[in-house]
Amino acid sequence: MATRTRTASKRSASASSKASGAAATKPKGRKRRDDALSGDRDELIGYYRDMLLIRRFEEKAGQLYGMGLIGGFCHLYIGQEAVVVGMQAAIREGDTVITGYRDHGHMLATGMDPKGVMAELTGRRGGYSKGKGGSMHMFSREKNFFGGHGIVGAQVPIGAGLAFAHKYNGTDNVSLTYYGDGAANQGQVAETMNMAALWSLPIVFIIENNRYGMGTSVARAAAGEGLHKRGAGYGIPGEAVDGMDVLAVRKAGDAAVEHARTKGPIILEMETYRYRGHSMSDPAKYRSRDEVNKMRAERDPIDHYRERLLEAGVVDEAALKEIDGNIKQIVSEAEEFARNSPEPDPSELYTDVLAEA
Numbered sequence: 001m002a003t004r005t006r007t008a009s010k011r012s013a014s015a016s017s018k019a020s021g022a023a024a025t026k027p028k029g030r031k032r033r034d035d036a037l038s039g040d041r042d043e044l045i046g047y048y049r050d051m052l053l054i055r056r057f058e059e060k061a062g063q064l065y066g067m068g069l070i071g072g073f074c075h076l077y078i079g080q081e082a083v084v085v086g087m088q089a090a091i092r093e094g095d096t097v098i099t100g101y102r103d104h105g106h107m108l109a110t111g112m113d114p115k116g117v118m119a120e121l122t123g124r125r126g127g128y129s130k131g132k133g134g135s136m137h138m139f140s141r142e143k144n145f146f147g148g149h150g151i152v153g154a155q156v157p158i159g160a161g162l163a164f165a166h167k168y169n170g171t172d173n174v175s176l177t178y179y180g181d182g183a184a185n186q187g188q189v190a191e192t193m194n195m196a197a198l199w200s201l202p203i204v205f206i207i208e209n210n211r212y213g214m215g216t217s218v219a220r221a222a223a224g225e226g227l228h229k230r231g232a233g234y235g236i237p238g239e240a241v242d243g244m245d246v247l248a249v250r251k252a253g254d255a256a257v258e259h260a261r262t263k264g265p266i267i268l269e270m271e272t273y274r275y276r277g278h279s280m281s282d283p284a285k286y287r288s289r290d291e292v293n294k295m296r297a298e299r300d301p302i303d304h305y306r307e308r309l310l311e312a313g314v315v316d317e318a319a320l321k322e323i324d325g326n327i328k329q330i331v332s333e334a335e336e337f338a339r340n341s342p343e344p345d346p347s348e349l350y351t352d353v354l355a356e357a
Helices: 004-010 013-022 041-066 081-088 104-109 114-121 155-169 187-198 246-262 289-299 301-311 317-340 346-350
Strands: 096-098 175-180 203-209 238-242 266-271
Touching (some): 041 246, 041 301, 081 246, 155 203
Parallel strands (some): 203 266
């Protein structure tokens, strides 16, 4: 695999070299066979590293929010890391990514610099949107990441627009368009599916079903047998995927992306779970602590993948410990950069408002 947007390998040369070097020594002895772990060893270890980076980054963002250094809205991705990491492994250079407001994980998975992301969260000049976009509104044309959108479901028709551009320009690229179970009930999503089917657009609709739309269980808000079947009336196939298993996501993502490139739109419903509230201001009293703890203990995407890597002999404890330390350093450096980056000048209020066509 040449890249891990196979883009994640580009994120930090020092981080990758240290982590890969640590994993170079394969543990000895008989190990449990795991056919899903038969791929490239560095790539398999990279999934762990990428998920852990998102987890540690989001934990730090939660701390900074509690300290008052991040203002406004802040929606954490903790628990859902396997979805974006697995899907990112299925695409290639030139493919585009767009999502809603729970977007920090997507930014990091596409290879955006953690320093720039954290600086944007804290409203600093060194952020991707110069400190003016905050948590929900930052972009990177370089990484083909088109946001970060605060309006529920608004990114879905834009994602179709990106897919239309790919087809119109004959680039053979696809659009990964993420949205949540709450957004799945938006009328503009149904309209977008109709257009995508009519024009056979190269788009993968990715529903991150984390079981709760804000504070309402999906069982109380969405009729039907499954969100992945919402496109059936338009002739769009769909599949439910274990969104807590990065390898299951990668496998489904490979097939879905190939379908989108050659045949048109497809839906993947990622069955996942968020550990924190809808946003940092949400006490999440609509579910029990036991429910969350049970999910963490039985289905955590990082802990369980870590155990699989160890049991299959892909990596050893010493290598994973070094990776963990390296990730903590990256997050600490991102925090330091954000704290030291100056706030935007008031004149920035009048910039980036109008683009000359």
